[in-house]
Amino acid sequence: MKTMIVNAMNALLVISIGTALTLFGISKGGEEEQETQNSDDGRYCSATAKALFRACRNEVQDDFFVAQAICINVSDDAERAECFADARASRRESLQLCREQLAGRLDACQSLGEDRYDPDFDPDLFDDDFSNLSNPNPYFPGLFYASLVGSREPDLRLALAQVAQGNREASGEPCH
Numbered sequence: 030m031k032t033m034i035v036n037a038m039n040a041l042l043v044i045s046i047g048t049a050l051t052l053f054g055i056s057k058g059g060e061e062e063q064e065t066q067n068s069d070d071g072r073y074c075s076a077t078a079k080a081l082f083r084a085c086r087n088e089v090q091d092d093f094f095v096a097q098a099i100c101i102n103v104s105d106d107a108e109r110a111e112c113f114a115d116a117r118a119s120r121r122e123s124l125q126l127c128r129e130q131l132a133g134r135l136d137a138c139q140s141l142g143e144d145r146y147d148p149d150f151d152p153d154l155f156d157d158d159f160s161n162l163s164n165p166n167p168y169f170p171g172l173f174y175a176s177l178v179g180s181r182e183p184d185l186r187l188a189l190a191q192v193a194q195g196n197r198e199a200s201g202e203p204c205h
Contacts, residue, residue: 074138074142074143074144074146077146081131081134082128085126085127086124089123097116099112
């Protein structure tokens with residue numbers, strides 16, 4: 030009887046703590062959401078970086094909870110302990126990556142400015158006649174060459190080298 034009472038009290042404690050954490054998480058999430066929506070101070074790039082950081086942290090937590098669920102079901106005590114240790118280590122590494130990404134994004138904001146990134150993708154701004162481009166990319170053949178230079182085919186390497194040197198023919202065929 031005493032064991033049943035202790036188990037019931039433990040269950041009630043777990044439920045109470047879970048409810049408190051859930052309520053705290055909801056109110057904290059609401060504050061963060063409001064902070065993101067009210068980025069009218071002109072720091073749009075930084076607000077975007079911080080929102081992505083929160084998303085990264087939440088993804089790490091989700092992955093950690095999934096790993097915990099997997100570990101709970103490992104029968105062997107030593108393997109289960111190793112599983113939990115691996116899950117914690119993975120969470121630490123992933124959170125470090127989130128912090129590094131945030132730092133990189135904030136550095137980019139300093140370099141690029143805080144304006145919104147909302148480019149105009151109107152189809153009229155793009156060429157559709159690829160044989161007569163209004164603003165051709167002078168580096169395109171070089172990029173094409175660089176991406177395929179590791180080919181093991183000698184004929185392909187020769188053709189790519191000719192294109193990179195300005196020859197507009199490869200194997201007797203015109204290059205476009």
